[in-house]
Amino acid sequence: MNMDFLKEIDINQLVEMGITYGLKLLGALAIFVIGKWIAKGLTRTIRKLMEKGKVEATLVSFVGSMVYVLLMIVVILAALNNLGVNTTSFVAILGAAGLAVGLALQGTLSNVGAAVLLILFRPFKVGDFVEAGGTAGVVEEINMFSTIFKTGDNKVVIVPNSSVIGGNIVNYSAKETRRVDWTFGIGYDDDLKLAKRTLEEILAADERIFKDPAPFVAVSELADSSVNFVARVWVKSGDYWGVYFDTIEKVKLIFDEKGISIPYPQMDVHLDRPQEGA
Template sequence: MSEENVTPVETATEVMNNSADVVNSGVDWINNNQGLIIEYGLNIAAAIATLVIGMIIAGMISKTFHRILTKRELDPTIVEFVSHMVKYVIVAFVVIAALGRIGVQTTSFIAILGAAGLAVGLALQGSLSNFASGVLIVILRPFKSGEYIEAAGISGSVESVQIFATTLVTPDNKFVVVPNSAILGGNIINYSRKPTRRIDLVIGVSYQADLAKTKAVLESVVKANSLVLKDPGVTVAVAELADSSVNFVVRPWVNGGDYWPVRFELMEAIKNALDEAGIEIPFPQMDVHVDK
């Protein structure tokens, strides 16, 4: 029959017949593969259940770690760091387990992730070094939030310990971000870890000064300051016979938070007391002798 002789009714009938054939084929395939469909359906349901239950368990374990570490009075930043790391590790295992339930070869998947991780690691060596240093800082706890430290050439109060860097606030209110590897790779001086600190002052006086009188004046100034601790006692002694002066060391002990106020007060009070006692504080000088 030529195309010109095909009527719309015949065309519609042919389309309906083709649709019926497709439906029948689909029904036949479903009837012939019911076991396979049920198996895949159960696997998908199991994978979804694994994901849901795993996420819930990961959250519970993370909260448990958070609660335990908080009770141990660890730094809040470290508590958050550890609890989140635990959660992400558990979630990674849950995802791999869920993929295994739906037939994904997890061994190959892990191998691919390992290769990708190696490539990323080579490209991000510095970042991974900072991450590893951050983990060690969390474990070793050389400092915590709020403590005043000196590290990587920067002095300031610790604001937070992050995954790749530690943030400090300097005494003049500068916000400084220091890479964790730079901190862990050098000396760390923690000024806040101990409750007390010693102030070390060097006071130079003239060679003509009475040493006993000078020592008595220095001791009286230090003992008059109410913030200076009685125990351990203050040390006042001759430390050096320098080129232009006799140098005394003055070493009182104070609470950590009083260090700078007491240091400034003592410097001013010592200068005034020595002036009142007629004891000269020399400056660098040179004697010139003229031979006639």
């Protein structure tokens, strides 16, 4: 009788334990399956948002993979915790491993972090003319570790992303219009009004220069050897250098035609002869 009673107790305990752990196992599987589905959905959404923002394909793939891996780590830890496994030690191990890898790859990870910032804030895009990281050129590529520039003389410069994000970034292509500034000097003996009127006519004749805002010409300085004019106009960003160089050439040619001098620094040297018998 006692043996039958003990067997009945053992069977009941086993059934109870089986039900308890079975429910935990089912719960863990449900957490894993649903969590994996959510992780995939979030990753897919992030990828679509980045692709819609015209982010580089390499960065889209990298960030998507990184987000998915991090989400799956959270899901697996939650599933193990539901089974009753103490995940504190796992978190500590992952933290220690992450710290070791971070210290070993500190420079590389800083570039990856900078790439993420470039993605989020988008101070420039491929095709923009940018000055950053001590380099000025057209952005050809933004990858996980570096930004690749093509300079005006057709050199390829690879700049680490940490250097790009760590300093000033000047994006010359961000706006559709730019202001062109010049300083022109004439001699003190030249006709001031004629020179000003000539500059205004040169600027008004160039169709690339906007009429609104109107070109601005004014006397800016009475220098040591010249009277200086400042001239400012607005143009499309793509016309900047063409207008800049063409105008300098036109000013020199037309000033020569009208007899307006463009002075250069001069120095008068006086020699005193010693007096005889001194």
